[in-house]
Amino acid sequence: MEADAASEAMGPAGAAMVDFDFTHLDLHLATELLVALAIGLLIGLEREWRRQDGEERDRVGIRTFGLMGLLGGLAGALQSAVGNWLVPATILSLAILLVNDRRAAGKGGTLTLAEDMTTLVAALVTALLGVLAATGAIELAVASAVIVLALLYLKATIHALVGKLTQEELKATVRFLVISLVVLPVLPDKGYGPYEIFNPRNTWLMVVLISAMSFVGYFSIRALGAATGVLATGLFGGMVSSTATTVSFARLAQAAPTQGRIFAAGTVLANVVMAVRVLILAAILAPNLALALAWPLGLAAAMAGLVVAFIWYNTRKTPVLREEVAVSNPFELSEAVKFAVLLTVVLFLERFLSDRFGEAGLYVLSLIAGLADVDAITLSVAKQAKLGGEELIGAEIAILLAVGSNACVKGFIAARAGGSFARWSVGAMSGMVAVAAATAIVQSYF
Numbered sequence: 001m002e003a004d005a006a007s008e009a010m011g012p013a014g015a016a017m018v019d020f021d022f023t024h025l026d027l028h029l030a031t032e033l034l035v036a037l038a039i040g041l042l043i044g045l046e047r048e049w050r051r052q053d054g055e056e057r058d059r060v061g062i063r064t065f066g067l068m069g070l071l072g073g074l075a076g077a078l079q080s081a082v083g084n085w086l087v088p089a090t091i092l093s094l095a096i097l098l099v100n101d102r103r104a105a106g107k108g109g110t111l112t113l114a115e116d117m118t119t120l121v122a123a124l125v126t127a128l129l130g131v132l133a134a135t136g137a138i139e140l141a142v143a144s145a146v147i148v149l150a151l152l153y154l155k156a157t158i159h160a161l162v163g164k165l166t167q168e169e170l171k172a173t174v175r176f177l178v179i180s181l182v183v184l185p186v187l188p189d190k191g192y193g194p195y196e197i198f199n200p201r202n203t204w205l206m207v208v209l210i211s212a213m214s215f216v217g218y219f220s221i222r223a224l225g226a227a228t229g230v231l232a233t234g235l236f237g238g239m240v241s242s243t244a245t246t247v248s249f250a251r252l253a254q255a256a257p258t259q260g261r262i263f264a265a266g267t268v269l270a271n272v273v274m275a276v277r278v279l280i281l282a283a284i285l286a287p288n289l290a291l292a293l294a295w296p297l298g299l300a301a302a303m304a305g306l307v308v309a310f311i312w313y314n315t316r317k318t319p320v321l322r323e324e325v326a327v328s329n330p331f332e333l334s335e336a337v338k339f340a341v342l343l344t345v346v347l348f349l350e351r352f353l354s355d356r357f358g359e360a361g362l363y364v365l366s367l368i369a370g371l372a373d374v375d376a377i378t379l380s381v382a383k384q385a386k387l388g389g390e391e392l393i394g395a396e397i398a399i400l401l402a403v404g405s406n407a408c409v410k411g412f413i414a415a416r417a418g419g420s421f422a423r424w425s426v427g428a429m430s431g432m433v434a435v436a437a438a439t440a441i442v443q444s445y446f
Helices: 002-008 027-053 062-082 086-107 113-134 138-153 155-164 167-186 200-224 230-240 242-255 257-285 287-315 333-357 359-370 375-384 390-417 419-444
Strands: none
Touching: 027 062, 027 113, 027 138, 062 086, 062 113, 086 113, 113 138, 138 155, 167 200, 230 242, 230 257, 242 257, 242 390, 242 419, 257 287, 257 375, 257 390, 257 419, 287 390, 287 419, 359 375, 359 390, 375 390, 390 419
16 A cells, blocks of 8 residues: 555655645635735835935835835734734834834934824825735725725825915815715615605715715816816716706807817817716716616717717817806815705605606606706616516616706707807707617517
8 A cells, every 4th residue: 555655655756746735825825925925015105206306305115114014014914913912013114114214314304203103104094904915805905905095196296286275175175075075974764754865874974975076077177277178168068067058158159259179179078977977976866877877868868979979079279268267166065965965855746746746757857857957867767676577667768858858958059159069959959859769679679
């Protein structure tokens, strides 16, 4: 038997075969430690780049950050065997070392206070992210590392944006943070009133969602300015309000009728963004509804996008009027309350009309609600959408009707401006409605 075992361990030429047995290794732990090391190297890469570029005079580079990430990973991996005190002791020891190093560097006049604090905090965050990765939350650790990297790399951009921030914008930002981070968590998650339709937390969550999308568009316009052209304004204005953007472009087109086509391109692009925004809102609350809307709204947006590209291609050499499009501050408490009230009313009417008149009542409500706002009816219908069947088809039709009635309102606004702006804007929005309707009809047969 021993001879047979020995012969099995020998190769055909009589040489001993090496048994590569890795079963004793903990590959999951090895992966976590590699991720912790990679996080440190990723953040250290940015610090090293700034040091080589001469922007920072910090002595801590990619190697040190890599070691700090690995240090945090080892502390997180060993705390179950050594004790829960290991992680805080490791972080405290690292902090003491960094502070002493910074004091020595500061006495030599090689570091400024800003460079000192930024790198010190980044180092501690790197070690903590290593701990996070070693305790199993790899995805969260990597995502946080990317955010840290973005904050470090976008230093100049962030400082420039803060420098341009007005007092009213800062006040609006603080208010937005209050309603999203302070008010929202304490609201009760329970239905009240008829049909238990008023849920304070869900209603306020919709307010926060719409306000957040408005903030993205508003501050993008502020950052880019009018010099980026009408298309950028149409793109980001559509995030804030496609109707308000249409009104603004109609006014500009009346002031400069020879440039009506390019303003029409901005208007059409804002409506493309509106269609995409509806899909995003539906996807957040009812992914199955978003899939049903993807073809009609997607094809309508693609058709309108081709119109924008055609206009831009034929007018790219034409001087564009560089006038700011007036977009109001994206957040006021009164506007948030109005939207909350509107959403609650739409939710109640949707349930009441559906119970009393069935799908026909919901369709009438969609046509009426779409005249003023598409988001409210989209959120209302998406929250009530079922997994499939007739309810899903009814929700899809309701949202398409709201989008159609909203497009009619903006078409009327554009028509009043007249000229090439009216022709191109009304033509494109009519095409969007026709494509969406035709696609929905075809979709119903398959």
